[in-house]
Amino acid sequence: MSQFRSLAGVLRGSGLWMLGRNGPGRPVFNPRRGCSSRVAQLSPSALSSSYVEEMYYAWLEDPKNVHESWDAYFRNAQASSSVGEAEERRPSMLLQGRAMSQTPAMSQKVVEDHLAVHNLIRAYQIRGHHVAQLDPLGILTADIDSFVPSDLITTIDKLGFYGLDESDLDKTFQLPSTTFIGGQETTLPLREIIHRLETSYCGHIGVEFMFINNVEQCQWIRQKFETPGIMKFTDREKRTLLARLVRSTRFEDFLARKWSSEKRFGLEGCEVLIPALKMIIDRSSAAGIESVIMGMPHRGRLNVLANVVRKDLDQIFCQFDPKLEAADEGSGDVKYHLGMYHERINRETDKNITLSLMANPSHLEAVDPVVQGKTKAEQFYRGDTEGKKVMSILMHGDAAFAGQGVVYETFHLSELPSYTTLGTIHVVVNNQIGFTTDPRMARSSPYPTDVARVVNAPIFHVNADDPEAVMYVCRVAAEWRSTFNKDVVIDLVCYRRFGHNEMDEPMFTQPLMHKQIRKQEHVLKKYADKLISEGVVTLQEFEEEVAKYDKICEEAYTASKDEKILHIRHWLDSPWPNFFTVEGEPKCMSYPPTGLTDEVLKHIGEAASSVPLQDFSIHSGVSRILRGRADMLSKRTVDWALGEYMAFGSLLKDGIHVRLSGQDVERGTFSHRHHVLHDQEVDKRFCVPLNHLWPDQAPYTVCNSSLSEYGVLGFELGFAMASPNALVCWEAQFGDFHNTAQCIIDQFISSGQAKWVRNNGIVLLLPHGMEGMGPEHSSARPERFLQMSKDDPDRYPEFTGDFEVQQLYDCNWIVVNCSTPANYFHVLRRQILLPFRKPLIIFTPKSLLRLPEARSSFDEMTTGTKFRRIIPDEGPSSKNPGKVKRVIFCTGKVYYELAKERKQLKLEDTVAIVRLEQISPFPFDLIKAEVELYANAELVWCQEEHKNMGYYDYVRPRFLTVLSNKKPVWYVGRDPAAAPATGNKFTHLAELKRFMDTAFHLNAFEGRSF
């Protein structure tokens, strides 16, 4: 007895059959058992003999009573029986019960054989890929296990698994509706069934899709891979493919010849990547796509730039010239990281298409969410809500795709309403190695692509040495995307002809693999031979194609020698037409005032304190908050949330799209924001008052993100790249969680402009403050951001022109810690009114959100007011600065603790407190004015963070530069520590008291040298 049959026996006994009845004596199938329209078909669950009998009687009554598949096999059973028996099995006889003892048994055998065959078909659909010939080298298995499923007929004896044997091979079987191997046929002999399944699932393509829980999608894929003869190419298509392979191969050959000792991370062993991408783009263009945004790692990048994006070859070649000086400021980047943007006509479709390849750092896969964010933004700004115009393609290395967590984070954005790009095509260059590490040491799952299964993306594994098979899966992938708007993965199983880079010796670590690779014929040669033998091209035509491309390369090489200077600017992946001058400079070096009229403030405030929809019932707690806002309005004051409302609302009014994304941002982690109101009576009814301000306002997007920082911050950074006319904010749940997105901060936000001359105005909102909440949830790690700020601590700048704007222009990012809602409001507005874009890091408060002292008056926000880089002391000490003994400089929340303590100690005449609101770039000019104002006073920097953290290491040398090193700035704050904050509330308060005491102990530093 086969496993299948014993399993069936067990099931039969368990009474799992859900046969239903529809009227007396009329058997039907319970619809719960299947979701296909042909519900009453043969299925594994239809094994009960009594069930078969019932079906049989129904069929005898009228063949139309049963599904056509039952009809077919009852007929089949009759036809295949001997002549002698036929008489006995005439329906009339059967009805009389004479053959009852034989027929059900016979029928059951037929049913079981059919079901066995159906299971066999299903086995190929599920597991056929395990035995597909995916590895061009034929020495490794593309999946790391050498697993041969026991239910695939790899040897004839395996028919026994199904209770079948060789004698069954020529019997004809009814095909289920879940296969397309029959083409027009509904029945096939078993031999042919197996042959066709092998052709569909075990050749050079391995299809992984049966985990998808959507019948329509599975049927679609089956139809694409099972229909006989579906993988056909015209001669013209074959010639195009050959020409593209020529370009791909000869480009690498050319670089290797000219710069044999340069790293270029060539594509050798996966040359088919270029025609593959071109096929995806052609098909997508045909389906209406106008813009393709791509992200990719090092391998083959120059080739993609040259032959897919069509960067001028001379521009690529001159990157190899070590003598060329860079024209642009900043560090620039190595040639295999640069991006590119190009509008062109797609030759296959004659339609315009824009291709951009995003610049990226070495950090593998980090660019994935960035590409997705930019794609989403382009879709958003074009109103492409269905993803019909803009799409993304992400390329991956096998090791990185399997190993990097950000891949998973990116996949998890793919179906979320505010983050979906409506289908990404992933292409894995699976050369079966990562640097020097074999797959079996680098991943725990069989394929490098298993991560895609979490979002039900189909995975097409394909042998990269079969260019037509590759083209076919690319074609299907593009059609899949345009049909279902879901992700899909193409796993190009290939090899790496050389070492990790061209200087590496691969024989050190993979000797046998590379012995095989040396023997491996180049794919171009193999494919050219094939087409020549088919008579599609002649040898002469092929050689002419090669010569033509070699000549193009030579001419470009000659032209590249005329280049005198390197322009990174020419490699911009996200140009912002009209925002800068044609030379790429800001149009001015000033910005308009950020204050607003009372009328506008009031209008926005009213929206913030009301519900814009009729019959909308909100929670009583939210109602109280809205009433509180109305009350503040009547007093012309704002708290933090209202200040933010005013900033966002006023930008929306001016046509600036505002997007706020992050974990729980809609309500706000601290329940202060409430940008989305939820109807308490109607499920999923909600409204966003900020979208009800003015009829012609820009849209506001506020979206709770998945619980990811790396993926989501990367996504928002990408979103912010698409347009300068958007305020894109990412808020961390607590500031310290940003460190799981450190790579986005280090590699893109801090250094992106220096490497790729590209502005980005993303805003990071990082809740920060020592409030006794323990080592986490306290510090947003200001020291990390300040340490990466590039303003020189030791150089005293010249205060020429608009110094504030010039400083902002020169810096790599802006770091602020606002102590008032008004200043927060201004800095958000300044971010957009500046004539250029810089990332803005804002340490945002927690307890200040509700602190009555931390409210601002409209007077600080109306016309004529602006962001204050420092807030000087405006109390008694500033009236009589000569009397002041100590000036405490600080930033953020600690100001309120200091001011309270000073008041209690009645030291308002003697101690001045100055707030540094913009920490970086350091406001040298304003600090200078303050230290001059209090020329006789002792200077103190006070922070609530530990000494080795916070701001001290950043501000100290800058203060000393202002003071020409003639006077100290004493430190007051917590002692150095390893953890950012104590977990013990008592210790927290004791620390606070200790440093508050020092701050106001006017002799604390007496006699100390500095």
Ligand SMILES: Cc1ncc(C[n+]2csc(CCOP(=O)(O)OP(=O)(O)O)c2C)c(N)n1
């Ligand atoms: C995040 C990250 N970790 C480590 C590296 C160093 N590194 C560069 S290439 C490479 C191997 C990549 O293998 P794979 O993804 O298979 O791409 P291949 O080079 O084989 O095309 C490694 C480990 C890196 N660039 N990025």
Ligand SMILES: [Mg+2]
């Ligand atoms: Mg690899």
